Amino acid sequence: MTNEKNELTVDESPSGHLHETPMVIELGEDFGLEPKQIVKVLRSIVKVPRGAPPATAAELIIVLSVMRQYKMNPMMKQLHAWRDGQGELALMPGYDFWTQKALEQPGYKGASYRFGPEVPSPDGKGQTAWEWVEVTIHDHHRGDIVMFPVYLKEWYKKQGNYPGPWQKQTKHKMHVLPFRLAIREYAGIGLDVRDPGDFDQAPADPAAATAGKLADMAAGAVYEDAEATVEDAEPPEVPCGAGGCGKAGLSACGVCNAYFCEDHLNDSNECAVCTLDS
Numbered sequence: 567m568t569n570e571k572n573e574l575t576v577d578e579s580p581s582g583h584l585h586e587t588p589m590v591i592e593l594g595e596d597f598g599l600e601p602k603q604i605v606k607v608l609r610s611i612v613k614v615p616r617g618a619p620p621a622t623a624a625e626l627i628i629v630l631s632v633m634r635q636y637k638m639n640p641m642m643k644q645l646h647a648w649r650d651g652q653g654e655l656a657l658m659p660g661y662d663f664w665t666q667k668a669l670e671q672p673g674y675k676g677a678s679y680r681f682g683p684e685v686p687s688p689d690g691k692g693q694t695a696w697e698w699v700e701v702t703i704h705d706h707h708r709g710d711i712v713m714f715p716v717y718l719k720e721w722y723k724k725q726g727n728y729p730g731p732w733q734k735q736t737k738h739k740m741h742v743l744p745f746r747l748a749i750r751e752y753a754g755i756g757l758d759v760r761d762p763g764d765f766d767q768a769p770a771d772p773a774a775a776t777a778g779k780l781a782d783m784a785a786g787a788v789y790e791d792a793e794a795t796v797e798d799a800e801p802p803e804v805p806c807g808a809g810g811c812g813k814a815g816l817s818a819c820g821v822c823n824a825y826f827c828e829d830h831l832n833d834s835n836e837c838a839v840c841t842l843d844s
Contacts, residue, residue: 583836584623589630597641607640612655613648625655632657636667636755646761658758661742664749671753673706677745682715688722692733695740701748711752716744723764731761806830 584590585601594604608629612621621629629647636659638644644663650656668674682698698715705711718740723732732739739761746759806813806827813827819837826837 584626587627589627589634593630593634593640597639604640611640611643611645611647613646615649618649628655629657632757636663636757638663656758658760661746664746664759667753667755668703668749671705673708674752675704675706677704677748678702679741679744685718687733687736688719689724689733691725691729692722693736695736699740699744701744703748703752705752713744713748713751716740716747731764 585605590601590604593599594601597604599607605626608626609621611629612625614620625647629645632638633640633645638659642662644660644666646658646660648656668677678701680700680702681696682700683696684694685697686692686694695718697719698717700715701713703711703713718736721739721743722736723730725733743759749755750757750759806825806829811827811830813829816825817828817831817835818825819831819835830837
């Protein structure tokens with residue numbers, strides 16, 4: 567934007583609200599929900615560590631864009647989203663999404679498997695599983711499509727002192743992973759195939775966990791009843807939901823219900839996360 571002197575200026579006024587964007591409105595119309603309800607559903611999808619700032623508008627827009635592009639149902643948990651160990655947003659469709667996309671292909675008529683010999687898990691802490699698994703997609707029009715084998719040692723996720731998904735369900739993981747990879751290539755879907763447990767998680771912070779519990783208490787834990795209110799005149803002091811803010815968050819955002827200080831709520835009682843800044 568330029569002024570009368572043709573000088574470059576920055577407009578710091580809000581350019582709109584997340585629940586007023588066309589994508590949110592369209593998704594709400596698809597499932598019979600109000601736009602603000604869609605924002606709450608999207609926020610519930612993005613899992614963040616306790617005490618960490620809630621999902622940002624940018625993160626919610628990414629989740630929304632992926633769900634709209636691949637026609638995912640936000641109420642059916644067809645997409646998992648979380649912050650990984652580096653603080654980056656990670657997305658992973660659920661298994662039902664991959665089966666749905668397979669069945670949507672005009673020529674799809676099933677998949678078959680070829681299994682390698684059974685071997686111990688690479689770290690010796692899991693169950694025995696196949697050394698490799700090869701999936702063949704059968705298509706009416708394209709014939710049999712043989713996918714590259716998936717090798718256990720290349721995908722096996724080692725854990726620390728506790729058993730993870732690859733230790734508890736080694737064969738199950740070596741069954742669903744090759745199928746996901748095959749459908750991703752067959753249908754041309756550019757999404758990750760790993761599970762949340764396959765990613766490095768952020769280290770636990772006891773202080774942040776305590777702050778998260780206090781935030782839940784302040785919110786009243788009334789998720790089942792949308793009309794319920796909290797009549798506690800003095801809610802417990804919790805940190806502001808805006809990252810880096812040291813003030814107490816004593817007012818809830820009218821869209822996401824997270825608590826923020828007065829500096830991070832606008833006149834419409836909406837936080838900066840639910841408000842799209844210019």
